[in-house]
Amino acid sequence: MEIVITEIRGDTESVIILRKRIETELDKGNTVKIQLLQPGVMYKQDGIYHTVVEFMNEWIGKPVSFMSNLVPLAEVKVPFEYSNDMFFSGPKLYQKNKKCIELASKLKSVEQKDTNKYWDLLLGEASNNKDILHNAITNHSVLDKTFLTYFGKDTTKGYWSDDVVRPKKHTAETLGPLANRFNTQIRCSDLFDPAIYNSTHYTAMIETTIHNDFAMFSEKEAKPIIAQRPFIIFGVKDQLKAFKSLGFKTFDSVIDESYDVIDDKVQRWNKALDSMMTLTEKDPIEVYATLKDVLAYNKDHFENSEWKRCLTWDSYQ
Numbered sequence: 029m030e031i032v033i034t035e036i037r038g039d040t041e042s043v044i045i046l047r048k049r050i051e052t053e054l055d056k057g058n059t060v061k062i063q064l065l066q067p068g069v070m071y072k073q074d075g076i077y078h079t080v081v082e083f084m085n086e087w088i089g090k091p092v093s094f095m096s097n098l099v100p101l102a103e104v105k106v107p108f109e110y111s112n113d114m115f116f117s118g119p120k121l122y123q124k125n126k127k128c129i130e131l132a133s134k135l136k137s138v139e140q141k142d143t144n145k146y147w148d149l150l151l152g153e154a155s156n157n158k159d160i161l162h163n164a165i166t167n168h169s170v171l172d173k174t175f176l177t178y179f180g181k182d183t184t185k186g187y188w189s190d191d192v193v194r195p196k197k198h199t200a201e202t203l204g205p206l207a208n209r210f211n212t213q214i215r216c217s218d219l220f221d222p223a224i225y226n227s228t229h230y231t232a233m234i235e236t237t238i239h240n241d242f243a244m245f246s247e248k249e250a251k252p253i254i255a256q257r258p259f260i261i262f263g264v265k266d267q268l269k270a271f272k273s274l275g276f277k278t279f280d281s282v283i284d285e286s287y288d289v290i291d292d293k294v295q296r297w298n299k300a301l302d303s304m305m306t307l308t309e310k311d312p313i314e315v316y317a318t319l320k321d322v323l324a325y326n327k328d329h330f331e332n333s334e335w336k337r338c339l340t341w342d343s344y345q
Contacts, residue, residue, distance in 0.1 A: 030059045038066030040073075043083060050092060064096035065113065067244040068237025079241040084108065099270035102241040110274065112330075114250035115218055119331050122254045125214065131191060134222035135255055138316045141226060146308040147174040148224050149232040152217065154180025157238050161262050164297055170305040175228050189223035220251040229312045232304060234262040238293075243270035253330045256323035258283065258315065260304055262297050265289065275329055277322045282315050283307055 031053045035046050046062070053060045069080035081102045084094050093107035097114065115121045122128045149165065151158045162178055165171050233248040243264055249271075252259045258279045261267050268278050268288040278285055284306060287299035307315065316323075 030061055032061045032063060034063045034065060035069075036065045038064065038069035038071075038080070040071040043069065043071040047083075047086075050087070054090060054092070059091035060093070062092065062094045063111070064094060064098075065116075067096045067098035067113075067242070068235075068239075070237065070239070079239050081241040097246070098242045098244045099273055100242050101264065101266055101270065114246050114330075115214075117214055117218070119250075121214070121218065123331060128214075128219070131219060131222055132254070134191065134226070136222075136226045138229060138312050141229065141312075143227045143229075145173060145175045145228045146312070147230050147232050147304055148228040149174055149176050149234075150224070151176075151178040151234065152180060152236075154178070155236070158234060160294065161234050161297055164294070165301060168298070168301045168305070170301050170308065173305070173308045174232070175224060189221050191222055215247065218247045218251070220255055225255055225257070229257070229315075230304075230307065231257050231259040232262065232300075233259065235267075238264050240264055243267045245271065245274075250330065253326050256327055258307075258319055258323070260287075260300050262300055265291055265296060275333060276326050279319055279322065281322075282310065282318050 033046065033049055035042060050060050050062070064080065067080065069083060070077055071083065080096065080098065081100055081104055085105050088105040093109070095109040095111045097111050099110065100108065112119055117125070122132050147170065151162060158178065158180065162181070165174065165176060231252040235244055235246065235248065237244060243266065249259065249261070260283065261271070266288060268285055272278060284303040287296050287303055290296035290299055
């Protein structure tokens with residue numbers, strides 16, 4: 029019998045419990061499939077932090093498989109499938125939810141915009157990595173061209189428009205049945221703000237968990253994909269390579285994406301900031317004309333492709 033176990037937390041305590049559950053089912057002669065809803069699993073063992081890839085590899089040779097919204101960058105030695113959980117509610121969120129459809133309808137075309145800001149960079153909850161990026165951009169010339177927020181550092185700033193719902197404690201909290209406008213699976217962070225998108229041209233984002241063992245993708249990438257906006261990711265080395273392994277296209281025809289192969293995180297992110305600045309020197313109308321087919325392809329691929337497929341280490345390589 030195959031037993032499916034869903035794990036949502038992905039911290040040290042939950043990993044200990046999950047390990048025991050797997051062992052119990054194996055002792056019963058069952059096969060086990062683990063659905064990791066938190067791709068950035070990090071847990072402490074013997075005083076050392078380990079990653080989701082290391083946890084998966086504990087089960088080599090045993091009837092245990094995994095599914096999660098991550099792309100391994102280190103070798104995975106057990107069966108693994110990729111699941112598109114960028115939106116918990118599913119990839120068709122902006123096709124099916126009335127409020128999301130309404131938000132999308134308010135987006136202006138590049139020709140309609142009148143703005144001196146090119147990028148939006150919306151930093152959510154505070155973290156060491158976000159502190160590093162925040163410090164880097166505040167000392168970079170692209171800052172003047174960027175709509176920058178840091179919710180974790182300034183929770184009083186009212187930068188959400190009336191079109192969306194301001195989070196109370198953290199940006200990933202679910203919205204609940206607010207006047208029946210939202211599906212309870214929808215998070216504040218799933219909603220793009222038309223006011224912000226209409227006052228900028230491009231999006232930059234940083235992922236929540238950054239580790240060389242894996243690349244993760246979330247609503248941070250999903251929103252500009254749906255809105256058909258070019259973007260830059262402050263992530264791990266080979267983050268864009270991982271993105272392309274999922275069937276997406278990137279924006280190297282207009283953005284210098286050489287930052288993706290730089291080993292050192294600080295150097296990589298500063299190079300990405302340079303790429304952001306360089307793009308501000310190009311006409312946005314021409315940029316969007318060049319990327320028209322790529323942006324349309326990515327949106328269609330995100331919403332209409334079959335995502336639950338095998339992504340083996342060999343296929344990624």
